[in-house]
Amino acid sequence: MSQRNRGEGKRGARERLREQRERERARAKRKRTLGVLGAVVAVFAVAAGVGVFASRTEDDSGKSGSAVVPPRGAVGKGRLVIPSGKKGEPGEPGESSKGSGKGAPATLTVFEDFRCPGCKQFEDVFRKTVHELQDDGRLRVEYHLVTIIDGNLGGTGSLRAANAAACAQDRDPDTFRAYHDVLYRHQPEETRDAYAHNSRLIKLAGTVPGLVTPAFRKCVEDGRHDTWVRKSNDVFTHSGYASTPTVLLDGKSVYGDPDKPLSPKKLKRMVLAATRD
Template sequence: MSGNTNPKNHTNPKSHTSTGNHTGNHTGTGKRAARERLREQRETERRRETLRRRLTASAVGVVVVAIAATVAIVTANVGDDGPLVVPAGAKAGEDTVVLYGDPDAPATLEVYEDPRCPYCGLMEESLGGTIKELADQGRLNVEYHFATFIDDAVGGDGSKTALNALAAALETGGQEDFIALHQELYANQPAETDDAFADPEHLIDLAGQAGVDSAEFAEAVRNNTYGGWVERVSEAFADSGVTGTPTVRLDGEAVEVIGADGQAVTPEEFTQQVERILG
């Protein structure tokens, strides 16, 4: 803009000639007129430059505000383990809970467990099939509340990585794939101090044994797609008031799943408790 209005591009007033008074007076008037035009041109240029700077500053300000807003939005949805992606199939209205069975079933069994918890493994080995059968019959549905505190207690990331895999199975294959992988993980649960579940490839191999083998599932496991959701699930467990796993409740009433001898109750003993509570 300034190149097109450079005063040096205008005619130099000294190009006018002087021949006598009349001519001299004309030359003096011409010089004054030329100086006036130059002054006006410079003033115009100054105003244009000021306007250009203001517009540039305004545009920069808009960009900065837009970037700041974008960062704020992204930051609000990003936790330590990545952005929040909730798997399809999480319980409506309480998306830190995984629901198995008919949402309209007449009773709800709440199950609190950690993928690395050895007592949860004992419970699932003894009662997992019975719980699934009761849900499949429509007598109750199951709400899974997961914890990952063993990762903090003994070190590692196995609980969180396994829970991310369960979320991936729920997203890509629904309840059927979720429960299949859930059962497979507990059937192949490592020792509590063994962080084998932290290896995504190991989880993908176990999932394949359960028939959960889509490319989308494997990608989500490798990318920790549901890491942000896992973080929220862990926080929800910490806020639940439940102090240990496994904890099981049927319509709010405690159900014994680990006996005084430290072993899981039998399917018959468990079913008797269910019958008593349901009446």
């Protein structure tokens, strides 16, 4: 082979080697690009899956997209109050109907959580006196159901029990009062979220004559009033009150001050004084 041909052969080999290396670099670049795109697609796919799951979870639990359904007979702003006692026209939550010429002359406003031990203590001590004053037409009680313990300890027992109580209110106010008392008498330990189980709530409802009907079961199991309970709790968290029970008599806080303890006799005297005014 001539010197010239040998030189051209060497240049051809170098060109082929260079072209091969460029092709390999191009393939490697394409592979890296496809890998990055695949990862991006995977991330978007996971994100989309989480979004659908969250949406379904919220829809199934009633947290979003559910209408606020007040129980029958609920009153006050936003119909967030369950009244118990002689009928009358209430004002804003915590305000008295005194002076309206309608209903009982005194109003007891109670913010309660069915998982709250302090609420049970209040109910156990004052239940008999409150019922007597109600039945005499001297006192109207306005209940605000909240879920502060669910928020503090986790779980759903406060929400589930409040919804069940609202389902009892759908039947009539006397049934609500009876079931309300049953829930406090059988309140589980604060750390045991037993009221998270609808079956437990329905079983306790069986102690209230006539309460357990197909309509009541469906109301409890479907969480008919869940969004209403959440709304009530949201109003409470923005009310300026920080704990349960919060108890107001004609709009004035009367419970929880260790320097001015409330007793059943004292509550009765205060209500009777309002009756005479």
